[in-house]
Amino acid sequence: MSKRIDAKDVNIYYGDFRAVESVSMTIEPRSVTAFIGPSGCGKTTFLRTLNRMHEVVPGAHVEGKVELEGVDLYGPDVDPVAVRRTIGMVFQRPNPFPTMSIRDNVLAGVKLNNRRISKSDADELVESSLRGANLWSEVKDRLDKPGSGLSGGQQQRLCIARTIAVRPEVVLMDEPCSALDPISTLAIEDLIQELKKDYTIVIVTHNMQQAARVSDRTAFFNIAGTGKPGKLIEMDDTATIFSSPREKDTEDYVSGRFG
Amino acid sequence: MTITDSPPSGEAPPGPRGRVVRRRASGDTERGFSRIFRWIATGAGALILAVLAAVALFLIARGWPAITATPAELADSVPRYPDDTSLVAYVGPLVFGTLLAAVLALLLATPVGMGIALFISHYAPRRLAQGLGYLVDLLAAIPSVIYGLWGFLVLAPVLKPVWFWLGENASWFPLFAGKVSATGKSIATVAVVLAVMVLPIITAVSREVFLQTPKLHEEAALALGATRWEMVRTAVLPFGRSGVISAAMLGLGRALGETMAVLMILSPGFTYSLHLLEAGNHQTIAAYIANDFPEASGLAVNTLIATGLALFVITLAVNMLARWIVARRKEFSGAN
Amino acid sequence: MNTTISAAEAMQQTKEMLTASGQRRKNVDRMMTVVIWFCFALALAPLVSLLWTVLGNGIGRMSIDFLTLSMRNVFPGDPGGGIYHAIVGTLIITGFAALISVPVGVLTAIYLVEYGRGPLARAVTFFVDVMTGIPSIVAGLFVVALFTLILGPGARIGVMGAVALSVLMIPVVVRSSEEMLKLVPNELREASYALGVPKWLTILRVVLRTSVAGLTTGVLLAVARVIGETAPLLIAVGVTDSFNVNPFDGRMMTLPVFAYREYSQGNAPCREGDLGCVTDIAFQNAWGAALTLIAIVMLLNIVGRLVNRWFAPKLR
Numbered sequence: 001m002s003k004r005i006d007a008k009d010v011n012i013y014y015g016d017f018r019a020v021e022s023v024s025m026t027i028e029p030r031s032v033t034a035f036i037g038p039s040g041c042g043k044t045t046f047l048r049t050l051n052r053m054h055e056v057v058p059g060a061h062v063e064g065k066v067e068l069e070g071v072d073l074y075g076p077d078v079d080p081v082a083v084r085r086t087i088g089m090v091f092q093r094p095n096p097f098p099t100m101s102i103r104d105n106v107l108a109g110v111k112l113n114n115r116r117i118s119k120s121d122a123d124e125l126v127e128s129s130l131r132g133a134n135l136w137s138e139v140k141d142r143l144d145k146p147g148s149g150l151s152g153g154q155q156q157r158l159c160i161a162r163t164i165a166v167r168p169e170v171v172l173m174d175e176p177c178s179a180l181d182p183i184s185t186l187a188i189e190d191l192i193q194e195l196k197k198d199y200t201i202v203i204v205t206h207n208m209q210q211a212a213r214v215s216d217r218t219a220f221f222n223i224a225g226t227g228k229p230g231k232l233i234e235m236d237d238t239a240t241i242f243s244s245p246r247e248k249d250t251e252d253y254v255s256g257r258f259g
Numbered sequence: 260m261t262i263t264d265s266p267p268s269g270e271a272p273p274g275p276r277g278r279v280v281r282r283r284a285s286g287d288t289e290r291g292f293s294r295i296f297r298w299i300a301t302g303a304g305a306l307i308l309a310v311l312a313a314v315a316l317f318l319i320a321r322g323w324p325a326i327t328a329t330p331a332e333l334a335d336s337v338p339r340y341p342d343d344t345s346l347v348a349y350v351g352p353l354v355f356g357t358l359l360a361a362v363l364a365l366l367l368a369t370p371v372g373m374g375i376a377l378f379i380s381h382y383a384p385r386r387l388a389q390g391l392g393y394l395v396d397l398l399a400a401i402p403s404v405i406y407g408l409w410g411f412l413v414l415a416p417v418l419k420p421v422w423f424w425l426g427e428n429a430s431w432f433p434l435f436a437g438k439v440s441a442t443g444k445s446i447a448t449v450a451v452v453l454a455v456m457v458l459p460i461i462t463a464v465s466r467e468v469f470l471q472t473p474k475l476h477e478e479a480a481l482a483l484g485a486t487r488w489e490m491v492r493t494a495v496l497p498f499g500r501s502g503v504i505s506a507a508m509l510g511l512g513r514a515l516g517e518t519m520a521v522l523m524i525l526s527p528g529f530t531y532s533l534h535l536l537e538a539g540n541h542q543t544i545a546a547y548i549a550n551d552f553p554e555a556s557g558l559a560v561n562t563l564i565a566t567g568l569a570l571f572v573i574t575l576a577v578n579m580l581a582r583w584i585v586a587r588r589k590e591f592s593g594a595n
Numbered sequence: 596m597n598t599t600i601s602a603a604e605a606m607q608q609t610k611e612m613l614t615a616s617g618q619r620r621k622n623v624d625r626m627m628t629v630v631i632w633f634c635f636a637l638a639l640a641p642l643v644s645l646l647w648t649v650l651g652n653g654i655g656r657m658s659i660d661f662l663t664l665s666m667r668n669v670f671p672g673d674p675g676g677g678i679y680h681a682i683v684g685t686l687i688i689t690g691f692a693a694l695i696s697v698p699v700g701v702l703t704a705i706y707l708v709e710y711g712r713g714p715l716a717r718a719v720t721f722f723v724d725v726m727t728g729i730p731s732i733v734a735g736l737f738v739v740a741l742f743t744l745i746l747g748p749g750a751r752i753g754v755m756g757a758v759a760l761s762v763l764m765i766p767v768v769v770r771s772s773e774e775m776l777k778l779v780p781n782e783l784r785e786a787s788y789a790l791g792v793p794k795w796l797t798i799l800r801v802v803l804r805t806s807v808a809g810l811t812t813g814v815l816l817a818v819a820r821v822i823g824e825t826a827p828l829l830i831a832v833g834v835t836d837s838f839n840v841n842p843f844d845g846r847m848m849t850l851p852v853f854a855y856r857e858y859s860q861g862n863a864p865c866r867e868g869d870l871g872c873v874t875d876i877a878f879q880n881a882w883g884a885a886l887t888l889i890a891i892v893m894l895l896n897i898v899g900r901l902v903n904r905w906f907a908p909k910l911r
Contacts, residue, residue: 003609056481058385069609070602077614079621085484086612095475099497108493109483113617159479166483169612296795297710303702304711304719307769310762311722314733317740374634382631391635398642400892402823404851405885408858409645412878455641462638486624509728516730518826519851523858545732545826552739552830560739560748567736571729578728582721 002029002200003069003169005050010064011229012045012054019045021229022064025219027170032192032201034211034238037221038253042230043204046221047172050202051087052080068169085113088168092175094155096147096162103143105158106130109166125165133161134191153184160191164199171195173203177210189214208254212242220250315571322565328558336558338551350566352529356541357570360446360521361514363535364453369507371454372461379462380469381491392466399459407523410452415443415524422447422536437534444526447535452520457510464509464585468502469495501584508581515574518545544570646889653886656879662887666836666848672863672872678884680838684753684847685891688832689822691757691842692764697814699761700768701803707769708776709798726766734762735827742831751833753842756849759827764817771813775806808906815899819892825851850888857881 005027012020020042027033035043048054049062052073066073073083096105106126110117117125126143130136135157139150147158156176163171173192177185192214195201205211211218219235234247245251325333325346333349334340340349379392419442426439439445476494485493527542527550534540548563548570555563661677669676703723707716738759742750779802787797803810833846834856857880865872873879 003605051482053478053482056478068613070606071609071613073613077610079614081484081486081620082613084482086609089478089482091475091478091482093475095473095479097476097479097493097497099500108480109485112483112485112489112493112620162479162483169609291793293794296798300702300706300710301715303699304706304715306699307703307719307726307765308722310765311726313741314729314737314762317737317744318733321736321740321743371634371637374631375638378631378635382628383635394642395635395638397896398638400819400896401642401645402825402851402885402888402892404823404825404854405645405649405889408854408881408885409641409648411858413644413648414641455638458638486620488624488627489620491627512728516728516732518730518732519855522826523855545730548732548736549826549829552736553833556749564736564740567733571733574728574730574733575725578725579721581728582724585724586721 002198004029004200005170005202006065006067006070007046007050008065008067010046010049010062010066012042012049013061013063014057015059018229020049021231023232025232025235027200027202028217029200030196030198031216032196032203032214034215034218035202035204035221036206036208036211036218036253037230037233038223039206040226040230041221041223043219043221044174045230046232047174047202047204048089050170050172051089052083053089055080085109085166086168087170087172088163088166089172090156090159090163090174090176093179094152094159096150096155096158098146098148100147101144102139102147102150102158105147106161106165108162113166129161129165130158132164132195133157134187134194135161151184153180153187156180156184156188157191160188160195164195168199170200170202173201175204175206178206185210208242208256212238218242220245220247220253222249222253318564318568318571322561322568325558325561325565328561332558333562337562338554338559340562346562346565349562350544350569352531353542353544353547353566354569354573355531356446356529357515357543357545357573359533359541360449360453360543361511363446363450364457364514365507365511367450367454368457368461368510369503372458372506372510373465373503375458375462376465376469377491377495379466380472381487381495392462395459395462397459398455399463403456403517403519404523406452406456406520410448410520410524411444414452415448418448418451419443426536434533434535437532437537439536440526440538442526442538444524444538445536446525446541449521449525450535452524453514453517456517456520457513460513461506461510464506465499465503468499468506472498501587505581505584508577508584512574512578512581515577516545516570517543518549522546522549649882649885649889652879652882653884656883657886661883665838667838669836671860672865672869672874672876674871674873674876674879676880678850678853678880678887680835681848681850681853681884682887683838683840684832685822685849685851685888687840687842688753688756688828688847688849689760689818691754692760692821693814693818695757695761696764696768696817700765700817701772701810703765703769704772704776705798705802707773709794709802723766723769726762727770729762731759731763731824732826732830734759735830737762738827738831751831751846752844753832753839753847756828756832756847757842759831760821760824763824763827764821767817767820768814771816772806772810775809775813776802778809779805808903811906812899812903815895815902819895819899822895823851823888823892825855828852829855850884850891854881854884854888857884 007023007025010020010023011018023046035047037043045054050066054060054062062074068086072078097108100108103126106129107122110125127136130139135154138154147155150158177188180188189210192201192203203214215238217235218238218241220233220241221230222233223230233249234245241250242254245254330343330345333346334342375395379388383391422443422445423439425435429435472495476498477490480490480494521543525541525546526538528539529542530540532540544566548567552563660675662682663679664675664677665680666676703719707720711719738755742755783801783805784797787801792800828849829852832849834852835846835848839845839847857877860877862874863872863876865874
């Protein structure tokens with residue numbers, strides 16, 4: 001599992017408004033890539049184009065190519081539903097389905113594809129996914145309780161379990177810790193380190209220390225001003241970005257001078 | 260805006276302390292007319308409760324003579340009253356007919372109403388959605404007497420072949436057994452008209468709850484690789500379930516009380532028959548009252564009012580249940 | 596996992612992964628889309644059919660005479676006469692109903708939004724909702740029972756109909772007014788208090804004036820709702836063929852009741868060769884009244900929405 005992504009000259013629009021301008025980058029498999037930058041710089045928007053969630057917003061469209069192992073995600077034969085199954089996503093706020101139990105939440109994506117999954121297979125999958133999300137020991141005794149009864153950090157790990165239960169190639173994370181307390185954040189960060197053994201991981205974060213802690217490569221996005229499109233300023237190994245970036249904007253940002 | 264009219268203008272600024280005190284007194288502690296105005300507004304609210312209580316009281320008071328009358332007295336003064344029948348046995352078939360028509364209408368209207376609500380909330384092009392919703396609301400604006408005219412003169416002839424087909428090919432099913440009405444003036448036709456009439460209310464309430472589905476849950480489903488329908492099934496429908504239930508209950512309340520469409524379409528009868536396609540078997544309380552009241556006098560009036568009381572109690576119960584579900588739901592979603 | 600596969604193989608594998616979506620799931624999705632569009636079409640069909648039928652059947656009967664004459668001295672089958680008395684009756688009775696409902700409804704909404712706290716407010720909110728579900732025939736029975744007490748049995752006067760319609764109209768007015776008053780931002784109220792304006796003046800001058808367009812819309816839509824009510828008027832006001840403008844004395848005719856009355860008359864027994872006799876004139880009259888009624892209802896709806904669109908202050 002885990003595949004590489006190549007974005008080639010990607011422009012992203014909301015209606016007539018260009019939100020992100022001409023981004024090209026390569027995301028390596030089995031690594032963690034972090035997107036950082038000030039609010040409104042288009043990092044979340046760009047993340048959402050990587051699994052075609054962007055087009056869920058009315059009027060939104062994308063120009064350019066996003067290739068997964070050389071296959072353009074926006075190609076004519078490609079099914080957006082299959083794209084989202086191959087490239088999973090974890091959201092800013094934990095969003096387990098409130099009417100489903102913990103077990104059903106984990107199985108939600110799997111059941112869409114495979115209606116008649118046997119009970120033993122399902123049990124196995126629930127356990128392996130929850131173990132994969134470091135949640136198994138905490139919830140194994142209450143799998144039939146609703147997912148909304150968990151703490152915020154547990155809910156977020158449940159969402160991660162739900163995402164990896166579908167066995168995606170890539171996991172996108174949109175500020176997965178911004179709604180969580182520091183201890184839950186650490187738990188998620190540890191989990192990200194383990195997940196990168198099997199998956200390509202892309203994480204958007206506001207927290208530069210977090211980017212420095214968890215990622216192998218970092219991409220810095222910025223905007224020239226309100227109403228202007230966001231741009232990729234530079235992308236490099238995380239250590240380089242935080243110690244000796246090429247661009248002055250990047251240095252200003254990572255040293256906390258704005259943003 | 261209008262605020263500028265209120266403070267006295269053009270006068271020399273008086274001592275600041277005195278003015279501040281006076282303003283606080285009139286603004287905060289409700290002296291003078293403010294208090295009277297509060298009483299007036301509160302009185303209007305209380306009046307509504309009083310009216311509702313009065314409706315119940317007057318119906319009970321005027322229905323009482325019929326409730327306490329002996330079957331013999333009733334048979335003497337109420338036209339077509341069968342001998343040796345208690346009031347309950349007399350009203351029974353009417354209650355049955357009322358419930359039957361309303362429940363059938365609901366069975367037809369609820370799935371369609373949900374479909375329309377989903378259409379407007381999740382399927383229609385966004386720009387058109389509001390306008391299309393307004394079109395459905397127009398169905399609620401059409402007077403019931405016009406539904407009656409249309410149901411009898413347009414819809415009944417259209418449905419008649421359908422009922423005949425069902426009568427020939429599905430008569431093994433108890434509801435479709437019996438002799439199919441040659442005029443289409445059966446409870447089945449009435450149910451279809453009632454279904455059209457309650458569609459807007461079911462649609463409106465379901466639409467609101469479907470639109471409230473958190474984006475988070477919809478996106479969670481889509482990000483797992485759900486198609487649009489699968490997203491609706493996993494995120495929207497479970498979230499809106501109680502809303503749809505109360506929408507159906509409100510629709511039921513509306514269908515129970517509908518008078519003119521039933522009166523103008525249905526060929527009446529007083530039985531407990533389940534043969535939906537037969538004419539002359541059923542009658543609803545509302546249509547029965549509207550039909551007999553203009554000619555009634557004496558104890559017959561009391562009997563009709565007692566019948567109306569039964570309808571009032573049934574609709575009140577249904578509506579209170581529906582509103583209770585809605586209110587409970589509000590508390591839940593407010594807590595999240 | 597398997598690092599030995601070539602780039603071309605990996606690409607092929609990915610392509611399959613991204614294009615192969617379950618055909619069954621796709622079909623279900625398409626089918627449900629069709630079903631949901633069909634549901635909407637299913638709702639439009641009766642609307643279109645109904646409006647078309649009323650227009651087609653009613654337009655032929657429309658004439659100046661039809662709109663300006665009553666049915667006095669019109670014999671069965673006689674194509675003369677008109678609905679003037681019914682139009683006037685409808686306007687008077689609905690007007691009186693609005694006269695009762697608007698103050699009570701708006702004041703109740705003010706109570707709920709500006710003062711309402713505690714069990715009374717909760718009871719009012721709940722029972723206003725419950726009251727929207729009162730069957731119209733029950734409202735009619737209530738009024739008959741009430742006025743029998745005052746006027747004795749058998750009384751049928753216009754104002755009884757107005758009271759019955761009020762019972763149906765008040766909750767609608769309360770609901771819509773409440774929504775409108777809630778839209779008035781609290782900052783406006785506080786600005787007014789800060790200027791030393793007492794609460795009642797703030798409500799009258801700021802809150803009501805800001806929301807007057809919305810309130811008007813609500814009232815117009817509520818009038819449109821009750822103007823087509825038939826059953827309560829049938830039992831509380833009765834029927835007449837004559838012109839009557841006094842709602843406190845004698846029966847009055849209204850448009851919906853007229854339409855029902857003509858419908859229930861059925862075909863007229865015409866002698867053969869009698870050219871002055873039209874067999875289905877009663878049905879024609881019913882459709883004519885229906886068309887007039889629908890025109891009034893639609894007009895109220897359209898004017899109501901336009902008032903709100905044009906005159907509503909931009910709060911957000």
